[in-house]
Amino acid sequence: MPPSPTCTSVPTSADPAPVAVTCGEPAGIGPEVIAKARALAPEVPFFAIGNPDHFRGSSAEVRVIGAPREATADALCVLPHDVPGPAVPGRPDPAQAAGVISAIARAVALAESGQAGAVCTAPIHKKALKDGADFPHPGHTEYLAALAGGAEVVMMLACDALRVVPATIHVALTRVPEVLTPATLETALRVTHAGLRRDFGVRAPRIAVAGLNPHAGEGGTMGREEVEWIAPLVVRLSEELGCFGPLPADTMFHAGARAGYDAAVCMYHDQALIPIKTVDFAGGVNVTLGLPFVRTSPDHGTAFDIAGRGVADATSMTAALRMAWDMARRRAEAF
Template identity: 75%
Template sequence: MTAPLAITCGEPAGIGPEVVAKARVLATGIPLLVLGNPDHFAPFGPVEVIDAPEAAHDRALCVLPVDVPGPAVPGRPDPAQAKGVVAAIDRAVALCRAGAASGMVTAPIHKAALIEGAGFAHPGHTEYLAELGGVRDVVMMLACPDLRVVPATIHVPVAEVPAALTPEGLEATLRITHRALIRDFGVASPRIAVAGLNPHAGEDGKIGTEERDWIAALVARLAPELGCFGPLPADTMFHAGARAGYDAAVCMYHDQALIPIKTIDFAGGVNVTLGLPFVRTSPDHGTAFDIAGTGRADPTSTANAIRLAWEMAARRAARPG
């Protein structure tokens, strides 16, 4: 596998350029192809401007120019740059689908600037990438060395979670997670722990009935095929002994999944989109305008996202289909 990883520029006024430049030094031996304005990355280290994807290498920060105009002012997003930020995402996907990039890592975007400057009509990166990839069902996984979590519902108010959680949606999440554990993470026989929705997983219907009414039956039906088990009380799923018993945990809502992984590895977690026809990871943080330009941004999550994307791409190359 020789094709580089494509790295999108993200929001130029955020910490994206800084963490990408720092992460290249940490994630050694991986050729990176940054898509963006070279001037936005130059303050953070040497930049080599290249004119073709195949010219990318691991000895410098190689930038293939995309028209993201003007200076990047830390902490002050400019909607005039939004079309270029979106163009960098489009180019990265095109390179992945053409085989000119092994996978992609996305730096954080600022949705308000994209809406104002480019009419961006998607909830975020993930939904836009699903459209570009021609797929409907995608799943967000947060991963670190000690834990992988998948929220079955994501940016949904807590009051709306029970209605948003459906048998069809949970089954699709379990199937996508199972396939990704095999194909992308090299787990031969995945074990997927499924959290309950309610405290104590409903306690036999005394503290909520969703587990009794349908979640337990769905998990039991899929268990022989997908290696899933539960529903389990979420408050006892994430200590070290419990984590040793599964390869990924599927949770019912956003905070149920993200609180444990951010507690275990706040700086190093990686966001992975499962179900796409190409590899996509990203750091598990936002644009951090409050520290942009100060030199204090932590590149750990971005470096881990690069390493994980490279490992996933290698496994896909070895196991196509």
């Protein structure tokens, strides 16, 4: 798969508005990696949404701004948002949950109004949000879809060497056979195809489809899903969407196989995430395809165990910001 182009040019007056970066869980490594990314991605205009005090003492100078248009690259610009109390590393505070959630909604509103060119979200801690604000969504992806009016979305994990999409996301493995339906898989394929064209500039996408069972069912001897409906669906959509398969998942992620497709659609969470985290653990980016705005996120969690120690790796946050900016510029050029 050819790598996505990396943004290296200086922003111009024709570029979209700066990227809005949500604070994420204040007790995690979000504030640290956002601050570090300011120096690592000087070509990307962005601002953070959160409590400015949660970023003070970081590796970047903090500058409070009153509007997204005031964001500059010579400091970590923060648009103040009500996330009360101190950020205590490794100790999430349920009292901050509502502020963390509303920061995401605010970033989306800014993107939808054109004041932000894209949304990049720092990691959240789902239990803290549920405990503090009864957050009903399994994760960012589902919440963003709800904010977008129930848009049909898929979660893509992307790096230079691989792009993967799980057709089912945050569900227990025992529930995958009931959640994975022909409609679910077709939606994943259609949204992936459209996203590759619109956001990654792939004119004729090639999408590899993984099997559900070992050896892709091996002709029905290790499971009937491939024979009964997965293969027929892929064949029906192959010409329209450039998809092929189902392929045995254990042989489709080595370098030679990856060269034959632009993205792989997998059947469940770990089938997709294990390969990309093995190929590029530090540099993967979470992208939500199907939204009316661009959204990316680093492909890691809150990392409470190292929060506050200054050792967090900002590679994924930096890659997420660069990808968000690339995608925002690509969408802007299309209009």
